[in-house]
Amino acid sequence: MTLRATLLAATLLAGPALAQDSITLGMVLEPPNLDPTGGAAAAIDEVVYANVFEGLTRFAADGSILPALAASWEVSEDGTSYTFTLREGVTFHDGTDFNADDVVFSLNRARAEDSTNAQKALFAGIESVEAVNPTTVKVTLGQADGAFPFKMAWGDAVMVGEESVADLATKPVGTGPFTFTEWVQGDRVTLTRNEAYWGEAPALATATFKFITDPNAAFAAMMAGDVDAFPNFPAQETLPQFEGNPQFKVIIGSTEGETILAMNNAEPPLDNVKVREAIAHAINRQDLIDGAMNGYGTPIGTHFAPHNPDYVDLTGLSEFDPERSRALLAEAGVSDLTLRLALPPPAYARRGGEIIAAQLRDVGIETEITNMEWAQWLEQVFKGRDFDLTIVSHTEPLDINIYARDDYYFQYADPDFKSMMTLLEGTTGPDARSEILKSAQEKIAGDFVNGYLFQLPKTGVANAKIEGLWENAPTQANDLTGVRWTQ
Known part of the structure; x- marks a missing residue:
């Protein structure tokens, strides 16, 4: 027993020492490729931004x-x-x-x-x-x-x-502090410290990004120590179990992610603003946040982050009002409406989709739900614009200008809004830019381009000995340059 106890103690002491220069991070979505200049998925930047590419x-x-x-x-x-x-x-x-x-x-x-x-x-x-x-x-x-x-x-x-x-999609070559080592598709991407890096060397020698889509599996992986941190943890309902455990720390912050019920503005009946407004009034944001996000998330009424100083609170414009919703559908002459609801893999979309489907049913709108893998969603919805409704979080910073793009997937591209963005581009004064941004928020909210749901929170879980992970997410990234283990 003495020998076994000695061996066990030695093993426990050796564990942290081995972990001092390596880390395994959990991610919900696997990137479709590893070239941030040739793909739209946020998961690409979550692996390579500031780590591989600069x-x-x-x-x-x-x-x-x-x-x-x-x-x-x-x-x-x-x-x-x-x-x-x-x-x-x-x-x-x-x-x-x-x-x-x-x-x-x-x-x-x-x-x-x-x-x-x-x-x-x-x-x-x-x-x-x-x-x-x-x-x-x-x-x-x-x-x-x-x-x-x-x-x-x-x-x-x-x-x-x-x-x-030519090979960046599968063999990314950048200038960053980590080099690409391997990509085992369906499982993980591994990076190694760049010993020839021009800047300060990172503390980590290796970093592995482990792809775990299922929230229950994410919880099990954290509890078992199979992953050291999950910067965007998908099972918010289990966070209290980590908060009460000294081996872990829970990191709650905000993101640039406006979570929306996107609508295909170019296709009938969603080309009718009354129908879009009816859908917006059918949504109870707080029930959605409570049911899909375990209470985490800030309601939004337009495509703009609430922590931005130029944010305008327009939630009242599309407040939950099912009677108003039914009246608008009647005014639009729409009845017996069935819409296709495409849902990508994140838990906020899958869980939120079921809740929104029930809320829409209550005002007379049926939905046909299709659960899609990320690659399918990108191909059919984002590129092909073949959808009626979808739920997605736009995590790019200050991205209200996407509403001015002619070929963007929700197909809005209003001429007056485009003029606003042209004016914004040529304006350098902060006060003038602020006024334009506020008007732009009001414009898309008043046109009910999309259903504006909530600002995506950043709910992370990590081993208590890890420091340097971002609390907030000013962009979609897991920047490892300042991450280290403490004693």
Whole structure:
């Protein structure tokens, strides 16, 4: 017994030592590919943003914009050109040098006519990109854009090398502090510390992203220690069990994720604003938050984050009012309506879909629910626009401008709204920009473009000895650069 006790003690002591430089993170969704410049799924950035790939600028944990591959930049007096000074001694993971030519290639590729970049609009204002010398790049814009450093911080704007770009989807090569090691599809992605990194070396030597879709399995994996942290934990109803356990810590924050009941505005009867308004009034947001999110989440009445200083509370415009909903359907001449409701894998969508289906049924609208895997949802709903209703959280920061896109999946693209976004692009004064953003929120809320549900919370669980995980999510990322184990 003494020998067994000694061996057990040695094993327990050895466990933390082995974990000091490695971590396993749980994720609900597996990315469809690993190229943030060629895919729309948030799960891509959750793996590679700030870890494998870097941009000229980057988001900090508090949402501020920091220098990244650009050490600094200068703006012309008229605001139409940005001159970036690049860091020296930076190499891609394949050993090739990073320089101004790579910036020219990356930005021109992103804005090209045949670009597959999911956020191509970020680059629409660029007129030219010039390599002044190996460490200096000049970007000329068609008009002043005070938000350009913000746009360059998105995962879609990371720098890539022409030598490796063809295989980024399965073999990502960036400049970041971690290199890609392997992707076991259906299971995990593993990253390894980049020993040639230009910046401060991360404390972690390896990081594994484990894909666990089922909330019950996520809970079991955390309790068993199969994963060390789950930054976006899908089983909020079990959080009290972690809060009472000193081995864990629960990390509650906010995200940029506006969770919406998206409607296909181009297809009848949803092309009728009265029908869209009727749907909005049929939804009891608090019941949805309680039932699908275990009480976590902030009600929203437009596509804007409540923590943003320019947010306008418009929840009253689409308050729960089933009698109003029935009256609007009658005014629209709509009866015996059945709509297709496409639900992607996240728990908020699957659980929320069942609740919303019941609420719509109460006002006379039936739904045909289809549960889709993420790849199917991206292909049929996001790309194909073949749907009536869907539930999804838009996690990109300050993304109200998506409503101005002609080919966006909910097919709104109102001319007056597009004019607002054009005006916003050319406005640099903070007060003027604030007024435009407030008017834009009111416009889409008044047009009942979508059903605005709640701001997605960031409910994380981690081993109590881990520090450095983001509390809030200013962008869709699991930034590991500051993550470490404590003693």
